[in-house]
Amino acid sequence: MEHSKHYVIRGGIEGRERLRVLARVMHPGTIFLFDRLDLRDGLTCLDVGCGGGDVTLDLGRRVAPHGKVVGTDIDPVTLAIARREAQQQGITNVEFRLSDVRDGFETSEYDRVYARFLLTHLRDPAGTVKAFYQCLRPQGRIAIEDIDFSGYFTYPESKAFRRYHELYCAVVRRRGGDPNLGPRLPLFLRDSGFEDIGVSVVQPLGIEGEVKLMNPITMENIADAILEDDLTTREEIEDVIRELYAFAADHGTVAGVPRVVQAWGQRPTA
Numbered sequence: 001m002e003h004s005k006h007y008v009i010r011g012g013i014e015g016r017e018r019l020r021v022l023a024r025v026m027h028p029g030t031i032f033l034f035d036r037l038d039l040r041d042g043l044t045c046l047d048v049g050c051g052g053g054d055v056t057l058d059l060g061r062r063v064a065p066h067g068k069v070v071g072t073d074i075d076p077v078t079l080a081i082a083r084r085e086a087q088q089q090g091i092t093n094v095e096f097r098l099s100d101v102r103d104g105f106e107t108s109e110y111d112r113v114y115a116r117f118l119l120t121h122l123r124d125p126a127g128t129v130k131a132f133y134q135c136l137r138p139q140g141r142i143a144i145e146d147i148d149f150s151g152y153f154t155y156p157e158s159k160a161f162r163r164y165h166e167l168y169c170a171v172v173r174r175r176g177g178d179p180n181l182g183p184r185l186p187l188f189l190r191d192s193g194f195e196d197i198g199v200s201v202v203q204p205l206g207i208e209g210e211v212k213l214m215n216p217i218t219m220e221n222i223a224d225a226i227l228e229d230d231l232t233t234r235e236e237i238e239d240v241i242r243e244l245y246a247f248a249a250d251h252g253t254v255a256g257v258p259r260v261v262q263a264w265g266q267r268p269t270a
Contacts, residue, residue, distance in 0.1 A: 007227045008121060008171050019078070023054035025211045029202035030055060030116070033143045036198060036264040039063055041145050043111040044210030046135065048101055049118035053094070059114065060086075060094040070110075072099040097115040101128055105135035109231060113142045119185070120146050123176035130189040136267045142194060143264040148182030149260030151203065154215075160243035161255070164219045167232060167240075171225050182261030194265030205256030212255040216244035 012078065039045075039062040047056040050071030059069045073079055079096045086094050106217075113132045118123035131255060132142055139184050149169055154161045169179040185201040204211045223237045 002064065006256065008168075008175055008177065008222050012049065013054070018221050019051045019054065021213060021217060022257075023216060026116070026202075026260070029204065029262070030058075030145070031112075032063065032200070032202070033060070033145060033262050033264065037113065037114070037141050038069075042066040044109065045069040045112040045114065046105070046110045048113065048115040048132070049073055050079075050082070050096065051075070053063045053076045053096060053122050055088060055114065055116060056094050057089065057091050059112075060091045064091075064093050067093060069094045069123050070248070071096045074098070074100050076259060081188070083125075083156050086112065086167075092236050105131055107134055108137050110135055112135055112183040112199050113140070115144045118180060119144065119145055119188075120172065121175070125178070125181060126188050126191065127186070130192045133192045133194065134268055136246075137269055140267045141190065144185055144189075145260050145262040145264070146182045146185060147163045147179065147258040148261055148265050149179035149258050151182075152257075154247065155254040158243070158247050159254075160240045160247065161215060162198075163236075163240050164215060164244060165239075167226055168218070168222060170231055171229055174229050175225070176230075179258075182259060185261050186262035186265075189263055189265040191269070197263065197265040199264075201259060203256060203259045203261060205254055207251055207254055211252075211257065212248035213245075214217055216241050216248060216256050220243055241248045 041063060045059050045063060047059060047069060050056045050073050053071050056069050056071035076098055076240050079098055082096050113136055119128060122128055152165060154257060166169045172179045186197050189197045206212055226232060226237060
């Protein structure tokens with residue numbers, strides 16, 4: 001299975017390195033979301049669109065020793081890296097499967113479902129959340145988090161950032177996604193039949209450190225899609241990347257990730 005054409009951000013080894021940075025930046029907020037899932041020994045969990053498996057491994061540690069976690073993704077390269085790292089870390093209760101979310105899931109197999117930055121890239125995110133509902137057992141819980149680019153900013157204003165913002169949103173929309181999907185998450189859960197729905201917002205920012213690198217790194221990793229869709233030239237992409245790195249290196253600036261909406265809920269008793 002090739003890295004699916006609908007997905008905007010580069011896969012493979014380069015994409016995996018971006019996901020490492022992203023996982024570290026998002027870790028505090030994702031741990032908050034984990035607490036909404038009541039994770040404990042013995043649960044069976046599904047991490048959809050798991051990428052390099054950083055969250056999958058965290059889930060595996062939380063439901064060990066008797067629980068199990070399945071991570072699914074469309075990128076065979078990052079999955080191979082994830083399997084190797086799980087083995088290196090001695091985490092034996094995780095399994096990584098090559099699978100496209102659009103192909104559906106097994107029915108009523110899981111106690112917990114988690115997905116991060118997945119629905120924003122899909123043409124039918126509401127239908128995918130309905131599929132999540134079906135693969136949960138009664139009283140199973142779900143937690144999802146996704147971006148809202150309309151809440152993305154830097155301080156001070158940056159011409160390069162505005163161009164990156166414009167290009168990212170254009171290429172995601174061109175491929176059927178929604179860069180501002182985040183606020184719709186709790187409504188997806190409600191309309192799919194979930195109960196006890198909660199919602200929160202996180203947005204890591206900084207004046208230094210890895211969080212400020214997310215803009216230039218992401219721009220690098222969407223460059224191929226931008227060029228394929230003929231949205232600009234390689235020269236402009238390189239100029240924007242260079243300026244974003246300079247902005248990140250300046251301790252007099254503030255930068256980070258888009259606004260991230262988190263939502264959670266529970267499938268009712270059958």
